Amino acid sequence: MDKEQFSIYSYFILTTTTISIYSALGIGITTNKFFSSLKKELNLETPVMTLWIINISLAILGGVIFTLLSEQIIPKSINFNKNYFAIVILFLCLDIYTSNALIGLGEYIKLCITSLLFFCINIIMVVIAILNNNIDYAILGLISGVIVQLIFNTVCVLRYLSSIQLLEKVNIKIAHLKEILKTMGPMMFVSLFAASNTWIVSQYILVSNRESALEFNLFSIGLQWFSLALFLPSVFSRVLLNYFISHTHSNSLVIAKRNIALILSLFLLLTFVSYIASPIIQGIYSRYTIPAILIPLFLFIAGINSSTNILGNILISQNQEWVWLIFVTIGFLLLNILCALIKEIDSMTGTVIMLINNILIFSLSLFYLFVYKKPHKEEIKI
Known part of the structure; x- marks a missing residue:
């Protein structure tokens, strides 16, 4: 092709x-x-x-x-x-x-x-x-x-x-619509902002770089690995939401900590392996010269993203969708500001912007659930 x-x-x-x-x-x-x-x-x-x-x-x-x-x-x-x-x-x-x-x-x-x-x-x-x-x-x-x-x-x-x-x-019924809007209202904007991130970055790459088509293709290759890496974690995240809703009185923070630790460890390993295997990956895309760190960065972002979604699911299961919306909005605004300030955005710059966006939302969610809310020691003890 x-x-x-x-x-x-x-x-x-x-x-x-x-x-x-x-x-x-x-x-x-x-x-x-x-x-x-x-x-x-x-x-x-x-x-x-x-x-x-x-x-x-x-x-x-x-x-x-x-x-x-x-x-x-x-x-x-x-x-x-x-x-x-x-x-x-x-x-x-x-x-x-x-x-x-x-x-x-x-x-x-x-x-x-x-x-x-x-x-x-x-x-x-x-x-x-x-x-x-x-x-x-x-x-x-x-x-x-x-x-x-x-x-x-x-x-x-x-x-x-x-x-x-x-x-x-x-x-x-009016009551049905009110119940739907109670959850769907904030989640509507969460979906809009979260889905826009990669699309916005890709649009900036297409219009702000002299080699826009090439850089967009490189960014797209990274996104393909990002999507592939997120396939199982995204399904797992939705399953966890189901679990958190069904077990509202269980120790959700303990479960979240264990799963986040497991996911981050796995994706750090994948990041390292993909960097070592970069010559092999380059061979797959022989038409392109892919920066050795590009795909490892996308895999690391996938790990942060998966962990963030678990924390978001806890907030949703506790009917704190508006808190989750605030965190996603802050990340979305920062991403747009960075894209607007940087004159030329290539595939690597776009990837770093996505990394910053994901780390910020993850950090805010982590701080809110484990520090600001001050859970009992016995609740977070593993």
Whole structure:
């Protein structure tokens, strides 16, 4: 696959995932929380159906708005069928609800099966795209994978809702909307800010550097390793949220400390190994000269990000979404300030900015939970 097509594919993935998260407006965490509570208490007044209707409406709205504004959003250098963007955004946004519903219900095996189907379809089509030097195959693979995953997840959720006779009670109440907004309100902005970070940095790279296309491709390569490294920790983080909600009286700080220590140790090891193996990684991307520290830095950022999400899950499970929003907002503002102050941003500079952003949010969350709140000694003792 040549550099131009690789750049288009990277931009496509980055843009569709970012916009789909924008469109979902914090529904993922809210869905996880509601379904976890529904399974625990079997309260049929839990507004999961109202939330699903909102999700479908936002997904359609997001796809339509992106289609109308695609000429302004997508750079002219991206010569590609823009309708594909809207299609993937629609289905990704719809799947945010169903996949998080399965996590909230503890249906991890079913979710694993659908994720594997998505992964296999994507890998097969990417290989075909590389062999034919045609990006269309990779894009069609992504669309097919998302549709298959969405169908399977939707069927699983519908079967559960039908088993508890909740499908028969589709009525929207003011009380339901208030309950949804209580969680979804702050999480909407958390999702917007968190999803914007990599997209904003990539946009600054595209417009502020003479070798913008090359630097964007290098940054995209780092993001690919970042996403790959986050795959299991992100699922694990959502599972932990489910656990924290279901065990509100358990020692969540102890569990958080142990898991954060484990995650950071693992990612420090991965960072070291990837640095040692940088000549091998360079061989994979023979068309590019990748800085030896670039991918190790992204892996380290993934470790910080995973640990931060665990702390955020504790705050969410304790109904402190607004505190979590404040920390994410501070990190988001700092990232934008740094991007605006630095005249030329290349792939390495963008990576360092992301590192600073993640370390700041992690430090604020850590200080708040373990120092400011002053937990009892016996609570944090391992």
